Amino acid sequence: MIEHRHNRFFALRHGVSEANELGLIISDPKTGCSNYGLSSVGRAKLERCLEGYLEQIGPTCRIVSSDFLRTRHTAELLAERMVAEVEFSVRLRERYFGDFESTSNLNYQTVWQQDAADPEHSQWNVESVSSVADRVLAELQDLNESAKETTFVIVSHGDSLQILETALKQLPLSTHRERDPLQPGELRELSPN
Template identity: 45%
Template sequence: MSNTFLTPSYHWRNRYLLMRHGHSQANAQGKIISSPEQGLANYGLSEQGEQQLEEALAQWSWPVPTQIVHSDFLRTTHTAARVAAAFGVGMQQEAGLRERHFGELEGQADSHYPDVWAFDAKSAEHTQWQVEPVSRVAARMCAVLEALEQRFTNETVLIVSHGDPLQILLTALAGKPLTQHREQPALLPASITLVGG
């Protein structure tokens, strides 16, 4: 991971729309679904999530994406597919954009998230409950952006990922300590944040 990439003054070759997936079946059930074994084939968008995507596309005020890159989890694939169909853009999967893995908390109640975040605030390297460390999430998310920067020029790239990874990425891009990622405004389902360009 290049240090220059993470400075707020980095000169971007592309602009990026960072999109959190729409409300999912896992959200509806209050479950942590973070493993590929569960997330790749199960727990797509909920009815609420489908409605969110419909509204987001009807009220689209962002630059039109020319490339779409998404986590290969079902909920992010569904979200990317809706946008791709609306704008006639191809899409590609990227495992580096997957959900943060929550280890032993997989399949448990999402009320455990604040317990993990409390440890995050103390150390970006912690692996309590065998969760994926914040530092590792930041590294893989930034690596995806670095690769896209090398691959494209003057494109508008929609990146569809998950709440924690996107907040961690935005914290890294702002040059802030990764332990502060929960101080970022929460990313709502189907929300978009513009970076670069």
């Protein structure tokens, strides 16, 4: 758990990606870091939302992003508007979906059903919910310790952010799919509890 939080944190899910439009699971860094960036529709939707996001975030922030192409594109669009730099962290990467890599995104449901029964599972070579929680919480803890009275925008992926939000609220990790999921391109403040 993040102790002595003295910064604001926002979660920003990447905009609609080429993989989203194709209905594919792309979670392997070998593919996701160099392919399947934002689609033209995703880029246009995100650009329309940025003004509203800037009002929520405030005049300055630190942007920390997964290094996948779709999150990098999202973070860079925000950074252009904020006149900010983007920092990258592998701990904010997409959850690895193992044997379901490059298959239909309908397979998420299969994994999520198993998550509800056991957040420690790694069936189908999937990264466990608890492993994702550990790495994203560690990133937030390090960021929190690195600054005071700073606004951070964490640019990441649907599952990673949903698991993070569940962990921050100190709810059972098996319930991560019971939260309202962040939609592509959605910004949400991460409340302390």
